[in-house]
Amino acid sequence: MMEQATGGYRGVWRRLRRNPMGMIGLAMLVTAIGVALLAPWLSPYDPNAIIRVTILDIYQSPSPAHWLGTDDAGRDVLTNFLYGARVSLTVGFFASFIAVSIGGLLGLSAGFLGGRTEGVLMRFTDIMLVIPDLPLAVVIVALTKPSLTNIILVIGLLGWTGTARLVRAQTMSVKQRKFVLRARAVGAGNRYIMHRHIFPLVLPLMVVNTVLVISLAILNESTLSFLGLGDPATLSWGQMLNYAFTRGAMSAGAWWALIPPGFGIVWVVLACTLLGQGLEQALNPRLLTHHLAADRTLTSHRRLQPAPTSEGATPGNR
Amino acid sequence: MPEPLLRVRGVRKLFPIKAAGWRTHAQRVVHAVDDVNFDLGAGEALALVGESGCGKSTLALTLLGLEPLTAGSIRFEGQELAGAPPEVWRLARRHIQMIFQDPYESLNPLMTVGEIVAEPLQVHKLATATEERRRRIMAALDDAGLKPAQHFMRRFPHELSGGQRQRVAIAAALVLEPRLLVADEPVSMLDVSIRAEILNLLADLKVRRQIAVLFITHDLGTVSAIADRIAVMYLGRIVEIGAVNDVLTTPQHPYTQALLSVVPAPNPRLRRQHIILQGETPDPVNLPAGCRFHPRCPVAIARCHQVDPVLQAVGAGHAVACIRTTELRTNTL
Numbered sequence: 001m002m003e004q005a006t007g008g009y010r011g012v013w014r015r016l017r018r019n020p021m022g023m024i025g026l027a028m029l030v031t032a033i034g035v036a037l038l039a040p041w042l043s044p045y046d047p048n049a050i051i052r053v054t055i056l057d058i059y060q061s062p063s064p065a066h067w068l069g070t071d072d073a074g075r076d077v078l079t080n081f082l083y084g085a086r087v088s089l090t091v092g093f094f095a096s097f098i099a100v101s102i103g104g105l106l107g108l109s110a111g112f113l114g115g116r117t118e119g120v121l122m123r124f125t126d127i128m129l130v131i132p133d134l135p136l137a138v139v140i141v142a143l144t145k146p147s148l149t150n151i152i153l154v155i156g157l158l159g160w161t162g163t164a165r166l167v168r169a170q171t172m173s174v175k176q177r178k179f180v181l182r183a184r185a186v187g188a189g190n191r192y193i194m195h196r197h198i199f200p201l202v203l204p205l206m207v208v209n210t211v212l213v214i215s216l217a218i219l220n221e222s223t224l225s226f227l228g229l230g231d232p233a234t235l236s237w238g239q240m241l242n243y244a245f246t247r248g249a250m251s252a253g254a255w256w257a258l259i260p261p262g263f264g265i266v267w268v269v270l271a272c273t274l275l276g277q278g279l280e281q282a283l284n285p286r287l288l289t290h291h292l293a294a295d296r297t298l299t300s301h302r303r304l305q306p307a308p309t310s311e312g313a314t315p316g317n318r
Numbered sequence: 319m320p321e322p323l324l325r326v327r328g329v330r331k332l333f334p335i336k337a338a339g340w341r342t343h344a345q346r347v348v349h350a351v352d353d354v355n356f357d358l359g360a361g362e363a364l365a366l367v368g369e370s371g372c373g374k375s376t377l378a379l380t381l382l383g384l385e386p387l388t389a390g391s392i393r394f395e396g397q398e399l400a401g402a403p404p405e406v407w408r409l410a411r412r413h414i415q416m417i418f419q420d421p422y423e424s425l426n427p428l429m430t431v432g433e434i435v436a437e438p439l440q441v442h443k444l445a446t447a448t449e450e451r452r453r454r455i456m457a458a459l460d461d462a463g464l465k466p467a468q469h470f471m472r473r474f475p476h477e478l479s480g481g482q483r484q485r486v487a488i489a490a491a492l493v494l495e496p497r498l499l500v501a502d503e504p505v506s507m508l509d510v511s512i513r514a515e516i517l518n519l520l521a522d523l524k525v526r527r528q529i530a531v532l533f534i535t536h537d538l539g540t541v542s543a544i545a546d547r548i549a550v551m552y553l554g555r556i557v558e559i560g561a562v563n564d565v566l567t568t569p570q571h572p573y574t575q576a577l578l579s580v581v582p583a584p585n586p587r588l589r590r591q592h593i594i595l596q597g598e599t600p601d602p603v604n605l606p607a608g609c610r611f612h613p614r615c616p617v618a619i620a621r622c623h624q625v626d627p628v629l630q631a632v633g634a635g636h637a638v639a640c641i642r643t644t645e646l647r648t649n650t651l
Contacts, residue, residue, distance in 0.1 A: 178423040182487070185382045186438045186494075187411035196437075200428050 012204065015282035022278015028271030032264075036085040043079040047235065051075070059254040069256035071240070072247040080235050081260040087236035088268060091152055091221040096213035098156025103163025104206050110164070111171025112194055122168065129161040134223060141229040148231045155220045163209050167202055174201045208279040215272035222265050237261035321396045322357040323530050324381075324498060329354045329390035329400075331373070331380050331554075335603065348602050350376040352554035354390075355629070360497065361528040363521075365541040365562075367577070368551035371599065374534045375419075377551075378502045381532070382416055383407045394498070412442055415491035419503040421483035425475040432471035435459060435490045442494065454493055461527075462489035463519055481512035488519065492527075499523075500532045505540060517543040538581045542566065547635070550574045553602060553610045556629065560636030570638040570647070572615050609641070617642060 016022050035042065044067070051057075057074030060066055068077035110121040137154050144150045174180070175198060183193050224230055225238025226245070244250075244257035331351040351373040358364050366374045379385040381392060383399065392399040394410050402410075415438075418424040425434055435455045438444075445451040459467035462485040475483055484504060491499060501520060505513040521544040524531050533544055541548055542562055549559040550573065558571040569575045576593040595614045600606050606613055612622040621641060629637040632644075 178418050178420055179426040181384065182416070182418060182424045182490075183437065183441075184384055185411070185416040186441050186490075187408050188437070188441045192441060196429075197426055201426075 012279070012282045016278055019278040019281055021274050022282065025271045025274025025276070025278055028267060029275055032085055032268050032271060033089060035082055036089050039082040039086055043076075043082045045076040045079045047075070047079050047083045059249065059252045059257065061254075062256055068260055069254065071254075071257045072243055072249065077240075077256055077260055080240055081237075081264060084235055084237040084240055084261060085264060085268075087148070087234050088218050088221060088238075088264065091148065091155065091236070092214040092218040092268070092272075094152045095155035095159065095217035095221070096210050098153070099159035099213050099217070100163050100206055100210045101160075102157070103160035103209075104167050104202075106160070107164040107167025107169075108171050108194070108198065108202065111168040112175060112190070112198060114172075118168075121164075125161050125164045128158070129165075133158045134220070137220065137224060138227060138229060141224055146229055146231055148234055151221055151224060151229075151231065155217045155224075159213060159216060159220070163206070163213065166209060167206060170202050170205050171198055174198050204279075204283050208276055208283060211272050211279060212276035215269040215276070218265065218268055218272075237264045321393070323360045323362075323395060324358040324532075325391075325393040326354060326356050326358075326381070327391045327393075329377065329380060329392065330388045331376050331385060332388045346603055349373075349554050349605055350602065351380065351387075352605075354551075354554070354556055356549055356556065356559060358498070358530050358532060360530055361524065362547070363524050363531040363533055363545045365533045365535060365545035365548045366551060367535055367538055367541060367548055369536055369599065371602070372551045373554040373602075374536075374551050375502055378416065378500050378532065378534055381500060382411070382414060408442075412444075412494050413497045415494060415496040415499055417484070417487050417491055417499065417501040417504045420507050421480055421487055422475075422507070424487055425483055427475055429474075430471065431459070431464075431473050431475070431478070431486050431489075434475075434486055435493050438490060438494045444494070455489075458489040458493040459486075461492050461523065462486070463515070464489060479512075480508050481516060484508060484516055485519070488516075488523075492523070495527070496529060498530045498532065500534070502534045503536070504533075506535070506537065513540065514543070520544055538566075538577055550577065553599065553605065555610065555639070557611065557639045558637070559629065560633065564633060564636045570632050570636070570643050571611075571640050572617050573611050576616070609639075611640075617646060 016026075051074060053074035057070055058072060060070040060074075062069045066076050066078065068081065071077050071080065106121050106125065110118040110125075137158055140154050141150060144154075180193055180197050183197055188196075221230075221236060222238030222241070225236050226242045228242055228246070230236055230239045230242065238261070240261040241258065244254065244261075249255075249257040329351055330349075330353055332347040333350055334347050354373075354377060356364065366377065368374050376385060380387045387400055390400060394414065397406065397410065399407065399410055429437075432455055435458055436451060439451055439454065445454050455471070456467040459465075459470055464470045464482065464485050470478075470482075470486070475486065478486065488504075499520070504520070505516050508516060517540060520531060520533070523529055524544065531544065533541070535541060545562050547559065547561055548565045549556045550565070550571065551557070552573050558565060558569065558574045565574060566578065569578050572593075573595075576595050579591065579593040593616060595616075597614050600610065600613055606623075608621075608623040608625055609615070609618070609627050612618040615622065619642065625641050627639045627641045629639045630643070631637050632647075
């Protein structure tokens with residue numbers, strides 16, 4: 001973990017740009033966010049419009065009027081799909097924000113303070129880690145009112161354990177570094193050291209982790225919605241799958257009601273995973289090459305770092 | 319006699335180690351620093367010399383309160399620091415600064431040189447006015463030999479060479495205008511060609527700013543460039559202490575003699591016979607009875623196995639912890 005901060009944030013971006021998988025993930029995520037934001041302009045229909053439906057409108061196959069057909073209630077699948085991106089991404093971002101905040105706080109405190117505090121916090125984390133998330137989430141959501149807020153809270157409050165362990169490990173390694181000792185020798189207190197020396201070096205890791213947790217949160221939301229525990233007032237991708245699955249889309253042969261939400265989930269989860277892994281490698285270049293391929297690492301480092309005088313002229317700009 | 323700047327008495331630092339069996343009650347300890355005594359006057363430089371693992375770095379950390387000491391007394395400007403409350407330490411740390419061995423690890427990679435040097439001022443809430451702070455940072459950089467100072471302010475550590483980084487660490491130590499500088503092997507990680515520059519810088523600061531320096535090193539060759547006095551440590555204890563000239567020209571302790579005999583001499587024809595010590599440094603957990611040097615001492619006698627020698631004066635300001643000092647000296651005369 002020593003290399004990761006030496007280039008500063010600019011170096012991370014430079015290395016990410018040379019990572020094709022990471023860039024694909026970034027492009028995919030940006031597309032998904034764009035779709036979610038532009039849903040009102042992209043959608044052919046208003047998702048909330050009251051429509052008069054006849055039996056003929058249900059599970060209509062794709063046509064010029066409905067590019068992706070209609071669902072069990074005669075609604076346009078394309079419209080639902082585009083608006084569904086909003087729900088999934090909202091849940092993903094907010095739930096992972098909650099999870100990473102809790103995990104980060106616990107991990108930082110445990111790693112930095114050590115001793116008994118660490119023991120208590122990490123045993124608590126272990127307990128949370130061994131409880132299977134999904135069954136517990138199902139129970140909690142079933143017992144509370146199924147709303148988007150509740151789903152976000154449940155996913156966020158159950159998904160922080162991995163972050164806590166990761167952040168604790170990184171905090172402990174940063175804490176051992178000599179510049180922390182030097183700050184202590186100068187007379188700096190815990191709060192100052194945490195704020196000035198530990199947190200800035202742990203933050204990149206937390207960013208990466210957030211991206212990875214987003215995909216988990218979206219998957220969890222889809223699962224809960226698919227199991228019928230979603231917010232009935234919003235139509236997420238999981239919810240779309242649930243309706244299609246329980247209301248005879250399979251027997252009607254309406255593949256267009258199942259494929260788009262499934263595709264959306266895979267798209268966003270894959271985007272976050274690729275971007276997260278790309279960021280991870282950009283932060284810690286030693287993950288890129290096998291430890292025995294020492295000379296390869298050396299040459300790639302040389303290529304990655306141009307002369308310090310020509311800062312703007314990165315290899316990618318040429 | 320006036321109180322010296324730093325007065326160290328009976329300082330002891332033991333590290334408990336985990337017992338092998340979970341039912342073993344006997345707590346075993348590593349004797350890292352074991353009963354160390356010395357004085358350091360204002361503007362004086364004392365070199366602490368010894369092989370790795372002899373406790374010199376641990377001693378430095380206890381002097382800065384980074385390791386709580388097990389026993390003993392540390393008085394800085396007449397103020398007792400051992401077991402002192404945090405406020406006392408806070409004030410003392412303004413005047414005691416430390417330079418670490420590894421300039422690659424001791425600077426935060428995400429902070430600019432200006433921020434690193436400003437840190438002590440920020441921590442102690444000194445020079446809060448932007449203009450004054452800037453002036454003091456520039457002066458410190460300048461004094462540390464980073465010229466022109468404004469050229470370095472916005473640089474990051476990874477843009478600098480090892481020697482420059484160590485100068486940044488020195489500038490950060492100087493910005494508070496300390497009275498005592500603890501330098502823990504400040505040149506051992508640097509290229510030989512840069513060592514002399516850094517040593518000269520420290521020696522110059524000592525004279526110009528009247529800063530006392532505790533210079534910790536394992537390399538006797540770098541000592542005379544800066545130190546007024548030398549203390550030789552072996553297994554957590556000072557075995558010989560005295561003026562640089564006395565110790566380097568007439569070493570009294572067999573350990574000092576052995577160390578000096580293997581320092582490369584500029585003129586190989588003048589070199590004396592090497593004294594190669596036999597065996598390994600004893601385990602600091604199970605210290606040998608009597609003199610802790612006797613298992614490796616070339617002149618040990620039976621009585622060395624029983625008597626633990628204390629520092630005894632052999633000349634003006636020159637003291638040695640060896641029971642055979644006088645006897646051996648009369649023999650050679």
